[in-house]
Amino acid sequence: MSTPKLRIGVDVGGTNTDGVILDLSKSSDPDRGIVAWKKASTTSNPSDGIINVIKEMFQDSHIDPEDVASVTIGTTHFINAVVEMDQSRLAKVAVIRLCGPFSKDIPIGIDWPPRLRNIVCAYRGLVNGGLEIDGSLISELDEDEVRRQCTEIKSLGIRSIVVVGVFSPIDLIYKQEETAAEIIRSIYPEANVVCSKEVANIGFLERENAAILNASILPFARRTIHSFQEAVSRLNLKCPVFVTQNDGTILPASAAARVPIRTFSSGPTNSMRGAAFLMQDHGNEVMMVVDIGGTTTDVGLLLKNGFPRQAAAYSEIAGVRTNFSYPDVRSIGLGGGSIIGRDKSGKLTVGPESVGYQIQSKALVFGGDISTATDYTVLGSSDVQIGDRMKLEGCSLEQNLPEFQRKVKSMLEQIVDTMKTSPEDIPIVLVGGGAVIAPDSLVGASRVVKPKWSGVANAIGAATARVSGVIDSVESTESKTQQEILSELSQRATDKVVANGALRESVVIAEMETFPLQSRIIIKAVGDFDYSRTDFEEIPAMVNAGVDGFADDGNHIEQKTTNGENSKDLPSTSRSLVLTKEDVMSYKPSVINRQWLLSETDLEFITIGCYILGTGGGGSPYQHFLRLRELLRGGATLRVISPQDLNDDDIIACGGGKGSPQVSIEKPYGDEDQKLINANVERILESQRELYKFLKTKPDAVIPLEIGGGNGLQGLIIGASSALDIPAIDGDWMGRAYPVSWQTTPVVFEKKAMMVPTCISDGNGRIILMTHAPTELDAERALRAALSQMGSHVGCAKGPVSGKNTKKWVVENTMSLSWRIGRAVTLSRCANTIDTVAESIIAEVGGPESARVLAKGKIIGVERIVKMGHTYGEAIIELAASQDDNGVVSTSAKERVIIPFKNENIYAKKIDANGKEEFLAVVPDLVCVIDAQNGEALGTQEYRYGLPVVVIGITASDKWTSTARGIEIGGPKGFGFNDLEYKPLGKFSKPRSVIDEFNVSKSS
Incomplete structure (x- = not known):
């Protein structure tokens, strides 16, 4: 029997389920190796839609199931539920913090959009526990209090529970989160318990936010992913089942059911990867991908390497700040199924509510009684052949058509504009089944392209997703250098991704993170799927797959805390x-x-x-x-x-x-x-x-x-x-x-x-x-x-x-100086001139005589240790050869800038391809590292592999540089670099006073 070589990709959207069968060995052929493709309406039971799509592709192409190497499924179901703030799909969540005396006056969801917080954030309990940064205890876990909190949560009917402990990601000894979770399960076995350390890393509020979102969507995700497995089983396919995750790699279905948040942006990521696959004849250029589905429009920047631009150190999901790996994709509630209405002021509204997968029964063009974006699109273009145009007669849509078209065009131009880092026009690629609602031209686009098979780009992206492997290890530095450890762990990560199904020669290290305690290191490797592999286990059975786990679908549970606060008492906040x-x-x-x-x-x-x-x-x-x-x-x-x-x-x-x-x-x-x-x-x-x-x-x-x-x-x-x-x-x-x-x-x-x-x-x-x-x-x-x-x-x-x-x-x-710098960054964001944000900052601190750009590139290495209350380490930045629409690209010259730090950055030293060293700036002058994608500062604790950055040098105050004592205390000798001489970067410029400039005198 021949080795299976076909890959099935299926993307289950809120409106459509798309499928494709690919033979990637023929990807350079005119048909791109696409053996079959199908687009169908998403069904209320996702397994029915998956079965229908795959069956029809099999029938159309006469595929033998034995030739299928894998089935990879992507979905926008989970992110749609959050974006739409759908209470029927979001479970209420209780949080138990293991925090000692800390965080008492921080309610859960403090920086969430008010509506989403009131739907999800239901309860917060505080328990003694948590760790210090060195791994010692803030306090021992109060197990009796965990039991009391769990009993209270159970009495409220909340079934989704998050346990979050201070410094839990480095808790490898006491395992307080795990212990608390076991106690909860023993008392409340039907509860869904999420440990924050399994969702995200260091950053308490951001990790808690991510864990809450994960817990809220968990019951719905469990049912959905179980239906995916059922669909594949009923088709008698014997291949492994994967679910695509945020970074463009694949996750076993059973793992995805535990951490569905990792799949939140897999839909748009799949579409972007699919767009790159379909646009490979257009050359390697930066382009904006606009994926219009039935419910949402997702926009992201596709880099020259064919992968989406990654988000900054912190990401926002529906206005909620989180800190896990996430592509830089923005979503708006615009799709083919978007419901059209009017607000209280009489203005036309498009979404965010959508008829979703019910479009073929509820849209006017299909005989329903709800006006949707598809209805208006059919009315406005004879080229769009969807449904029955005759059913739109007498619906009084025509008089609203110009307003609808202006609204959609404005919505798309605005979201594209916010994603650009330069005011220059950029190619825009339209993909997704809802792309028909988009106009043929958009302000800000050098051209608008809709490639063949664009309607199933998301399924193509799923089919071409890569395999990943992660090593999370704690290593001693007593007998090995940091570099030796990183090399060994990189090899282990490579071996793991190969074991997971990747071709060894295709494997690359995608992410590398180090943590300050005990040299904890996390390395992710990715590689292409090995079609010749046949040694995969059968699809594992889902645990508690039939348990819905929703908490109080009909009744609102107020956010209650141990000190008597509830959601009504909390101010309505947005971030x-x-x-x-x-x-x-x-x-x-x-x-x-x-x-x-x-x-x-x-x-x-x-x-x-x-x-x-x-x-x-x-x-x-x-x-x-x-x-x-x-x-x-x-x-x-x-x-x-x-x-x-x-x-x-x-x-x-x-x-x-x-x-x-x-x-x-x-x-x-x-x-x-x-x-x-x-x-x-x-x-x-x-x-x-x-x-x-x-x-x-x-x-x-x-x-x-x-x-x-x-x-x-x-x-x-x-x-x-x-x-x-x-x-x-x-x-x-x-x-x-x-x-x-x-x-x-x-x-x-x-x-x-x-x-x-x-x-x-x-x-x-x-x-x-x-x-x-x-x-x-x-x-x-x-x-x-x-x-x-x-x-x-x-x-x-x-x-x-x-x-x-x-x-x-x-x-x-x-x-005043902080105010002026912050205003410059904010203005750059609003004007979409982030690519020149460094120059805007320089203008506020005195101009080119006082500051300059030291480097533009990406972080390729970070080392950290904590000693005597300081974080020591260094960041290694690979310089960009030039700046493009993305801000930075790699260079073959491999020039690097080294920035050592002791809490703060000490100096910036450039090393060229020949090993020649040049000090660009030294303390007391300021070495500032900012995120090239948004102008936000990066603290040394936020440095991570792959982040595109800009390094700015600013001349220090003359309070430091006018005397030998000032230079001795604040200069390189103050950090232990006795042989390093301070040379001024430029001339100090005294900051302009906001008080002097804007003062208004008024009599008392």
């Missing part, structure tokens, strides 16, 4: 403001009598700028941004004043987070000091309270320890607390971020310790007050040793300084 180019250009901050009163727009800008000025460190400001936004929405006032307006005898507080930035993205802040919450204060505010309780005084204003990263917002948080209610200063002690608090400008100007007493708190009951120290370095060494035993991250309140000294030592107007 960020929606700003247009005109909004950004016309916006003016409110500055009255030299007090800057921050708005949410100001806060957005400052947050973006702070992270860029963090030079990789300072911790992500995202959590602090959410916290400040909630304060603003709760009525708080965030005030900023100029340091030059201080009185000489004013008392100026200072504080922020101290320790590894890796901790800050995983260990959420604890209890806030808000008027509405009667609870213990969180570690940042706790250290301030303890310090001024000891000093028996109150400060007049607060200055951030550093403007870079999350600490850049801490002055605002401290100032807005009910205990202090003081303004923050437009300035800081660093002008950037530094890993240690003795690398501050007060230390440059005074050798003795000027900021003692100092207080640190870990938020877990441990507080240390240092009343005296000879120098700030002595204080730093003692406190650093303590914080390494306190979770590697603490809140720190530095001793106050006078207004007079503040005016002498401050790096001025750095909050």
